[in-house]
Amino acid sequence: MDSLTPVCNSSAPVFSSLGYCIPIAQPVTSDSTGKYYNIGIVDYTQQMHSQLYDQNSNDLHPTKLRGYVDQNPNAQPTYTTDGGVTSSVAPSYLGPIIVAQHDTPAIVTYENLLTAPFFLPVDTTYMGLTVMGMAQSPNRTAVHLHGGFTPWISDGTPFQWFTASGDTMQPNVRGPSYVQVPGMSDPGAGKWTAYYTNDQSARFMFYHDHAVGTTRLNVYAGMAAGYLITDSQEQSLYGTVLPNNAANNGGLGIPLIIQDKTFVPSSGDITANDPSWNDNPDWGTQGDLWLAHVYKANQDDSGTPDPKGRWDNGKWVYPPVQDPLPKPSISGVAEANMDTPVVNGVAYPYLQVAPRRYRFRILNAANDRHVNLQLYYEGNTPITTSPLPSGQTYVGDADLTRPGPPILQIGNEGGFLPVPVEMNNPPTQWGGVPTSTTMPTPYTLWMAPAERADIVIDFSNIPTGTRLILYNDAPSPAPMGDPRLDYYTGDLDQTASGGAPATLPGKGPNTRTIMEFRVVGTGGETIDYPTFVTDMTNALATIYPATQPPAIVPPGTFVSTRDTKVGGYANQIKSLNEDFDDYGRLKQNLGTFAQHLNNQGINVSGFAYVDPPTEIATKGQTQVWTIANNTGDVHPIHFHLVNVQVVARTDWANNPVPVDPNELGWKETVRMLPGTNTTVAMKFSLPTVPFITPSSIRLLDPTMAESSVNRWHNFGSEYVWHCHMLEHEEHDMMRVIEVYQTSISPENFLLLQQ
Structure with a gap:
């Protein structure tokens, strides 16, 4: 396992074991009108696991990605992208994070620098990629601040896209809804300026691609990054109910951005399982991102059932689709649930924590996969074929009989909650009998794509040397699930129905093991947990009404199916x-x-x-x-x-x-x-x-x-x-x-x- 990518939170940042940190965007200038940022959009590569290798050698293989990069010339030394574009700061997956202040506008100029052929399959039958018979550039982008209270001209809706000045198909073309901020000069070719008011209470948002026809591709490729708003009310909690040490980024907390990916296997495996992949030289090789590109129907066009099918063929439902067109050879699919969890850009990461409280800002940034997060002690059944360091026998799987510490949720995507919600005490596995009095649901922390959870976990009473697993058992697609999309140690060999072989101990694919926490022996604190919960309850009782509008409808109102x-x-x-x-x-x-x-x-x-x-x-x-x-x-x-x-x-x-x-x-x-x-x-x-x-x-x-x-x-x-x-x-x-x-x-x- 590799360590979690941390936030670059100082002039001497700490890096992950793979050599990365997530940068915080630096404004190029600030004045009474706001803070001004320049952010580029580039192709680049980054190592996402230490066992992703090049197919022609035993060298590490950084994965092809695209994403955002701070263009502040004072941030870091220059670098050159894979497309040959020189920029001022190295990109890092899920960065740069913008940290904004309540009521201080952020004015961001985005520059599209995407000029190389896209490395993922593009379905040109999707809206926007063919216009009146003419192919359109797949390197367009529109940037949406998800959760932002912004004027529509800066919302980044699908037709607000723009292309790079060096786009080989459509240089410097702007979508029909592209509008520049009134009173500001045109930013120039391949650029768009957004005006974010930040007239909101403290919360965790994110900005991501929203271009018509390519949103799902761009986000999967890496075009998403964090955006935090903080305010004086939140800051008043630092050092009291919210930990404000360096490990907690001064009180802002640690982002845990959860996604799922599938990586291209060896050339032999990809030829056997997806033979048309190698027919497209622009798509990635071993260690790069793989994406489904064939609509695998439950029935072929003659009506014969396909045991490896995933979705219905409209020609063979009742009543049938009338005169369906031939399915494209490169096709979008109904859902894309992948086989490898990735947190902060690292597959199966670990995070070292001291015996103290930690604030985590969780975002489910997966394209389609839901998660039901729980926390357990890690199992320690020996792996005889792969001994672990220091004589440990941890296997990377949760011991479902040994729950970890409680999870205390204090906020969601709208900011702080009116009262904290305790869960994982004990955890509830998916579909199980509710066991919590404060979260009486047949799941623990259920997060659908784009949902956020602001949580605190107290590790102060966890023995040094302990390892815990952040565990997920949500079905995909929710709520019924397809067993071929649930990967875990000891699962069945499902190759006959188009699934994966059985997962071996300590190996992937495994969508139930999200990440590992390792409790180390320094920097601890003494916490009386019940007192802490009471203090947090009292703090939110004060802050919530001061920062949030009152309810529109009285909470608890019953709504009948016939109410007008x-x-x-x-x-x-x-x-x-x-x-x-x-x-x-x-x-x-x-x-x-x-x-x-x-x-x-x-x-x-x-x-x-x-x-x-x-x-x-x-x-x-x-x-x-x-x-x-x-x-x-x-x-x-x-x-x-x-x-x-x-x-x-x-x-x-x-x-x-x-x-x-x-x-x-x-x-x-x-x-x-x-x-x-x-x-x-x-x-x-x-x-x-x-x-x-x-x-x-x-x-x-x-x-x-x-x-x-x-x-x-x-x-x-x-x-x-x-x-x-x-x-x-x-x-x-x-x-x-x-x-x-x-x-x-x-x-x-x-x-x-x-």
Whole structure:
């Protein structure tokens, strides 16, 4: 195992055993208007495990990645990217982290430097990658500050993409929603400037790619990084209930950014299992990232069942898709659940901790995989074929009979919780009988993609020399799962059904072992844990009402499936749905319950991203939505612009499904359970900025020619809501939210603009 990549938290940073740290972005200038940053977007390589080797030698093989890099010339010495671009600071996976202050704007100029051929499979049938028969550059990018309260022109929605000045297909092209910050000069070719207000309480956010057609690819390739807002209320907790030593980055905590990857195996293995991979010279070799690129259907085109299939073929469902097109040879897939957990860019890392408290800021940044996090002592059954150092016999697996210390959650993506939530005392394995009084759920810390958890773990009473495992047993896809996607020591050989061979002790793939904590004997503290929990409870009771708005609907309100009003507000009904595209591939969508005829000749709900908007609000308006999940998956629905109150859940028999204790307060990514209605409340405030924000005016579908159906439309302030399982989001589970300054209709407002 290799050590976790730490944050570069000083002028003499500590590096991981692989030689990396995650940098903190440095502003190039600061004044009364805010802090100004320059961040590049580049291809680069980084070693993600010490046993990823080159296929032609025994040398280490750094993995091909793309991501963000601080361009401050005073940060570090210059380096040259794989594409030959010279930049001022070496990129590091998941960096640079931007640490912002409440109410101090951050103005970030991003420069797209992506010019080399993409090293992952690109499906050109996805929206935006073919426009009126012409291929589009896959090296476009749009940058979204996930969770940010930003003007729409800086939100990084899918059509706000831009290409590099040196792009070989489309140099310096800007998407139809690209808008520069009013009053600021054009940043130049291949660049885009975003204005982030930071008018929010302390919280952990992240910025990531959001370009139409390539979001899932770019994020998987590494285009995501942390963004922290801190404030005086949070800082008042440092040194009291929040540890503020150097190991905890002065109080900000340690980021644990969890993803899953699959790495290209040896040339012989890839030829045997994915023969078309080697036909594409731009794709990676052994040790690089692998991504599914064949839509493996449960039935072939003749209707013969395929035991290695993953998703239905629309040609052979009832009623069938009418006249489906031939499936592309390079295809997107319905979900991409990988076989190797990666934390802070390291596969199966370990972190040395002293016997003291630690604050961890956890983000599930996986494309599609959910996690149910628990903490156990590590098992120590001997591995006779691979003895471990110092005579230890640890195997890298959790001993499920020996729970580790409690996990105390104090915040989520909306900031601090109203009360701390204790879990892992004892842990609840997925689907088990609830055992916790404070988290009475059939899981412990369930995190869907894009959810965050601000937690504290007290190691002060854990003996020195102990090792613990951060363990996951969430099924993929949630909630039912496919056993071929659950990798653990001693699992079955599933090669006959298209899965992996059995996992051997101490080896991968293993999606249940996320990382290891090693308790070392220095830098400890003495903690009375019950007193600490009481102190944290009292602290949050003061800070929460001082930093968060009051609830829109009284907490605990029951919402019936037939309620037309909730808390005095009209109850708008939305739906999540499954469908098939014109190639017969499974896809997801969302929208209202309005019906339309699909390609199977049946009436269905839900709309495409480019259909006329149905989610419309005016500035300052409060709305309540009840979202019915008509699919078999749990969908993490993310709302741009707003934080929402999770009011209630109700199953379709009209029985209440309790809101989880760690969902109280405010969220912007909410799990929608199958066969369940989830009610959320939100207020559509718009940020205050020192300029006049123009309206978004574009064709409904910018990838098609103007027509009587595809008309120009005024979106006002254009935001989106979508599933944050990225394969779902991009195909086609996303819709526009348009927010207007006034109640003038969009059509009349467009005439006024003209």
